[in-house]
Amino acid sequence: MxxxxxxxxxxxxxxxxxxxxxxxxxxxxxxxxxxxxxxxxxxxxxxxxxxxxxxxxxxxxxxxxxxxxxxxxxxxxxxxxxxxxxxxxxxxxxxxxxxxxxxxxxxxxxxxxxxxxxxxxxxxxxxxxxxxxxxxxxxxxxxxxxxxxxxxxxxxxxxxxxxxxxxxxxxxxxxxxxxxxxxxxxxxxxxxxxxxxxxxxxxxxxxxxINTNQIVFQPLENIDKIIIFLGINRLSYLKKGIIYFEKALEIIQKNHADKVEIIVTENLPYNEYILQYNKAHILLDQVFAYDQGYNALEAMAKGKVVFTGAETEFLNMYQLHEDEVCINALPNENKIAAKLSFLIEHPEKIFEISKNARNFIEKEHHxxxxxxxxxxxxxx
Structure with missing residues (x-):
């Protein structure tokens, strides 16, 4: 055709x-x-x-x-x-x-x-x-x-x-x-x-x-510092609830400064954006969502732990458990910070979600x- x-x-x-x-x-x-x-x-x-x-x-x-x-x-x-x-x-x-x-x-x-x-x-x-x-x-x-x-x-x-x-x-x-x-x-x-x-x-x-041939899975190695990435698009700043991520990162910086590296970018072209988030273990995508958008799915294909939409409707459709393939980000900075803190304190969970995320993309989004x-x- x-x-x-x-x-x-x-x-x-x-x-x-x-x-x-x-x-x-x-x-x-x-x-x-x-x-x-x-x-x-x-x-x-x-x-x-x-x-x-x-x-x-x-x-x-x-x-x-x-x-x-x-x-x-x-x-x-x-x-x-x-x-x-x-x-x-x-x-x-x-x-x-x-x-x-x-x-x-x-x-x-x-x-x-x-x-x-x-x-x-x-x-x-x-x-x-x-x-x-x-x-x-x-x-x-x-x-x-x-x-x-x-x-x-x-x-x-x-x-x-x-x-x-x-x-x-x-x-x-x-x-x-x-x-x-x-x-x-x-x-x-x-x-x-x-x-x-x-x-x-x-x-x-x-x-x-999602082109899983082009997007290569990046298996995690021993984590010295957990790298958290937030890429801001000013046009969708409010729609995506970025303010909750920014406030959560302030909490994390205060409580776990020695264990994390935080990268924040703004309005980057797609290719530059990808180069920046390739370094990360955790990607903060969006809050006001029930399912994952394109940005989150590409990051999951690489094995990133993504904070995004993963509501009950999504879990039921794909028969998944909560936070199995990505983290459901709610419009509450304290809840986001609590989930980030859990991952920082239990890095083995990052490895588990990373593998689950890639497997999910290959199964449902190839x-x-x-x-x-x-x-x-x-x-x-």
Whole structure:
């Protein structure tokens, strides 16, 4: 098959591409590379003029501030439009999100319509903020969600503009248009599967693909100092509950300074980020989650002990015990610090979880196995 993957936010589409190519398929990724993360794509619609030209950047920011017109979104739409003649003869297209083009919704719909005239088999991936997911979070039926900090303090609205945009009518219209024009809605983990099911959507649940051939397990050796890594992305700082990790690390630094080394980075490109966390035994990923996102899964594949989402729903689905393959990070710095302290005082547990994590990824997230599941869904 010849397959087009539209958009890239987490390396999910790159890993899926690797799995599909290993099975003999031809894959093309179109996207922006997700800003500072710089994920690889085959055709880029990154707004180079708006972002890389200092004079243009200043001018366009001034226009956006005064008139509310975002030239970065317009440039992405233009770059994608100019690519359209090359995007032909595909058997299937999958969108990473209803806002895969990262432009104005009205432009998204116009451009999707042009693409869909050429490609009749289509799917929409639900692997992040999306209209029904955000709708369900607003029902506040979960004990917490990524919007919990916003619900507790509405003055943070501007810092939650990315998920909150899906409450706007134009974005809702785009999602519902795609729902009617895609044969499949696919969810990547329980943080999105649970809301979709609760709201009555028919979905196919396919776990994130992880390239276990490319990501090498790093068996732990004798631990002198336990290295704890926290990589901060300012755009998702509040959504991921990073404040709880920072406060927990203050407690650990106070109580176990002689036994630990703490590495904290901020807004690193993906490749630099990986080099930093390769040194770590423990990785602090996110708090407001029920299942693991892409970053956590890649770290688990390397044998890191990851503090992330691993709620009861996750344990039940995969028939696991608490803290067997990763550590469930709750929105409470004292509970996080207590779990970190336990690992520091019982390093043999780090070795055990490290091996369990790798085995879990190979069993449940192997990129070729997952690619096969995508193919079965698309061809059904």
């Amino acid at each position: 010849k397959i087009l993957l539209l958009g890239e936010y987490s390396r999910l589409h790159n890993s899926l591409k690797e799995g599909l190519e290993a099975l003999g398929h031809e894959i093309t990724i179109v996207g922006c590379g997700d800003k500072f993360k710089k994920f690889p794509v085959d055709f880029s619609i990154y707004a180079r003029m708006c972002n890389n030209n200092k004079i243009a950047n200043f001018l366009f920011k001034s226009i956006r501030k005064v008139f509310g017109l975002d030239f970065e979104k317009i440039e992405k739409a233009i770059r994608y439009y100019l690519l359209l003649p090359k995007l032909k003869d595909f058997n299937h297209v999958q969108l990473i999100n209803s806002d895969a083009l990262e432009t104005y919704p009205i432009l998204s719909r116009l451009l999707y319509k042009k693409l869909f005239k050429k490609i009749k088999s289509r799917s929409l991936l639900i692997c992040g903020d999306e209209v029904p997911v955000v709708d369900y979070w607003f029902q506040k039926e979960l004990k917490y969600s990524v919007l919990t900090p916003y619900f507790e303090d509405n003055s943070l609205e501007n810092q939650f503009r990315f998920p909150l945009k899906y409450r706007k009518e134009n974005y809702r219209k785009t999602f519902h248009w795609l729902k009617e024009n895609c044969q499949n809605l696919i969810t990547s983990d329980l943080d999105y599967e649970i809301p979709m099911q609760k709201l009555g959507f028919t979905t196919t649940f396919i776990p994130n693909p 990129y070729q196995t997952i690619a096969t599941k995508y193919l079965a869904c698309w061809e059904a």
